[in-house]
Amino acid sequence: MVQSYTEAPISKVTAASGVEYAYREVGAGGVPLVLLVHFRGNLDNWDPALVDALAQDRRVIAFDNTGVGGTSGTTPGTVAQMAADAIAFVEALDLDRVDVLGFSLGSFVAQEIALIRPALVRRLVLASSAPQGAPGMHGWAQWVIDAVGQAETAPAKMLDVFYTRSPESRKSGEAALGRMFTRSQLDTPTTWQTRQAQYDAVCAWGVPGFSLLERVTAIQAPVFVANGDSDPMILPRYSHLLAGLIPGAELRIYPDAAHGFLFQHHEEFAADVTRFLARPQTDERNEGV
Amino acid sequence: MVQSYTEAPISKVTAASGVEYAYREVGAGGVPLVLLVHFRGNLDNWDPALVDALAQDRRVIAFDNTGVGGTSGTTPGTVAQMAADAIAFVEALDLDRVDVLGFSLGSFVAQEIALIRPALVRRLVLASSAPQGAPGMHGWAQWVIDAVGQAETAPAKMLDVFYTRSPESRKSGEAALGRMFTRSQLDTPTTWQTRQAQYDAVCAWGVPGFSLLERVTAIQAPVFVANGDSDPMILPRYSHLLAGLIPGAELRIYPDAAHGFLFQHHEEFAADVTRFLARPQTDERNEGV
Numbered sequence: 001m002v003q004s005y006t007e008a009p010i011s012k013v014t015a016a017s018g019v020e021y022a023y024r025e026v027g028a029g030g031v032p033l034v035l036l037v038h039f040r041g042n043l044d045n046w047d048p049a050l051v052d053a054l055a056q057d058r059r060v061i062a063f064d065n066t067g068v069g070g071t072s073g074t075t076p077g078t079v080a081q082m083a084a085d086a087i088a089f090v091e092a093l094d095l096d097r098v099d100v101l102g103f104s105l106g107s108f109v110a111q112e113i114a115l116i117r118p119a120l121v122r123r124l125v126l127a128s129s130a131p132q133g134a135p136g137m138h139g140w141a142q143w144v145i146d147a148v149g150q151a152e153t154a155p156a157k158m159l160d161v162f163y164t165r166s167p168e169s170r171k172s173g174e175a176a177l178g179r180m181f182t183r184s185q186l187d188t189p190t191t192w193q194t195r196q197a198q199y200d201a202v203c204a205w206g207v208p209g210f211s212l213l214e215r216v217t218a219i220q221a222p223v224f225v226a227n228g229d230s231d232p233m234i235l236p237r238y239s240h241l242l243a244g245l246i247p248g249a250e251l252r253i254y255p256d257a258a259h260g261f262l263f264q265h266h267e268e269f270a271a272d273v274t275r276f277l278a279r280p281q282t283d284e285r286n287e288g289v
Numbered sequence: 290m291v292q293s294y295t296e297a298p299i300s301k302v303t304a305a306s307g308v309e310y311a312y313r314e315v316g317a318g319g320v321p322l323v324l325l326v327h328f329r330g331n332l333d334n335w336d337p338a339l340v341d342a343l344a345q346d347r348r349v350i351a352f353d354n355t356g357v358g359g360t361s362g363t364t365p366g367t368v369a370q371m372a373a374d375a376i377a378f379v380e381a382l383d384l385d386r387v388d389v390l391g392f393s394l395g396s397f398v399a400q401e402i403a404l405i406r407p408a409l410v411r412r413l414v415l416a417s418s419a420p421q422g423a424p425g426m427h428g429w430a431q432w433v434i435d436a437v438g439q440a441e442t443a444p445a446k447m448l449d450v451f452y453t454r455s456p457e458s459r460k461s462g463e464a465a466l467g468r469m470f471t472r473s474q475l476d477t478p479t480t481w482q483t484r485q486a487q488y489d490a491v492c493a494w495g496v497p498g499f500s501l502l503e504r505v506t507a508i509q510a511p512v513f514v515a516n517g518d519s520d521p522m523i524l525p526r527y528s529h530l531l532a533g534l535i536p537g538a539e540l541r542i543y544p545d546a547a548h549g550f551l552f553q554h555h556e557e558f559a560a561d562v563t564r565f566l567a568r569p570q571t572d573e574r575n576e577g578v
């Protein structure tokens with residue numbers, strides 16, 4: 001059992017679909033926690049400090065979805081296909097019940113997994129998330145997509161999206177970047193094909209449609225919704241929207257934090273997730289209204 | 290100018306519709322703040338401690354809507370008509386621009402006023418509110434409507450809805466009730482006709498319809514959404530829903546508080562409302578997304 005995400009080797013597993021998935025895992029015990037990464041992210045885009053904190057008492061698995069990083073195949077252009085591909089990966093690991101933590105685009109995929117394969121998902125963490133069809137969410141602000149959507153990715157520009165302008169937030173962002181890329185075996189960079197297909201999926205997810213807001217009310221798993229208070233990529237109001245739509249959802253907005261709130265506040269966020277995953281099951285859907 | 294809501298006499302004004310409205314007012318200066326009260330409430334159901342705090346630097350006006358308490362006419366069974374009637378009252382006072390604070394059923398009416406007469410409303414405070422059509426909101430839980438919907442109203446049962454089970458919350462509830470009814474001139478009690486018509490309106494508001502959630506996105510006035518963390522009458526998740534739907538909305542959830550959070554936390558809530566009403570106008574609708 002590997003003790004730190006920094007030292008975790010890249011493993012491979014081939015799904016029934018024929019796709020060979022790259023993944024890293026740390027920790028052991030309990031229901032495995034599967035991580036779904038952000039736009040253009042690969043295995044290296046998880047802060048080891050966060051992953052290690054989450055893995056204190058459970059198995060945590062990060063993977064590259066189809067066509068991403070070290071995984072074979074072509075990145076699909078829809079969240080629905082990404083969810084199907086993620087399910088294929090989980091099945092390839094012979095897991096039949098997992099917790100899921102989705103971050104940004106990964107949180108859209110996480111919602112979809114919980115909707116199309118509810119029996120698979122025990123609990124759901126949605127970090128920097130938004131429901132499909134939410135108003136005003138069609139694509140990212142021009143400066144945001146300029147910062148993270150160019151052919152050459154620039155860590156300095158990513159800092160502007162993932163962290164606020166406060167010295168504390170920036171410092172934590174630089175520290176997280178340092179932890180992410182201090183490793184001997186880096187993952188394969190994501191391609192322009194992945195970038196284009198994933199942004200297609202993000203834009204499709206944001207096509208407005210108020211009736212689509214009903215979709216998340218079918219999520220049966222308990223949900224923890226989290227975001228930074230200054231996230232420019234997926235506004236915190238969409239986290240409020242999710243918390244308003246999903247009965248019993250927990251919500252936490254972290255202070256002085258942007259898209260990378262979960263890395264900036266990694267200790268607190270990991271503690272919140274750990275508490276959420278361990279809390280006694282209550283049937284909050286039967287609250288009388 | 291009357292300095293305390295406890296001493297404010299009941300005034301009357303006749304609208305163009307012929308309805309004679311009962312109202313009380315305190316304070317002076319600035320844009321007047323019009324209060325819209327809860328289910329079965331009349332002029333006596335506003336905590337004087339809250340009204341006086343709000344009236345420190347502005348005119349505050351509470352009134353009985355058509356058919357309610359000391360106002361003539363028949364209580365209508367729709368929020369839309371209640372909004373039209375409230376507008377008629379404001380016009381009868383020769384006011385062309387007001388701030389509006391709606392509480393519970395009054396917050397539904399407040400939303401509707403802002404939607405059908407946007408030019409009238411400068412800023413909007415929605416206390417214990419919910420958007421029309423929100424899921425799971427059709428009528429109140431049986432124990433709640435049992436507590437507040439009987440022919441004979443029982444202050445002790447109302448305490449169960451308006452305050453939590455904590456000693457601090459109950460004590461504040463008893464204190465608020467004491468303040469409300471320590472006055473020489475009480476208002477006319479609300480009738481069973483009012484009860485029935487208002488509950489019809491509450492149930493109609495809660496008929497589920499996700500496409501109706503779009504309505505509040507047309508509210509142009511800045512909005513402050515507030516609720517207690519344990520409100521059994523209008524769950525706090527509907528406040529999150531409003532904050533998620535209305536661009537730039539402020540949200541505050543007050544601790545250890547139920548439907549009467551604004552009386553329990555009257556000092557803090559009045560300070561929050563005062564700050565919100567005084568804050569510089571920013572065009573948060575143009576945030577880039």
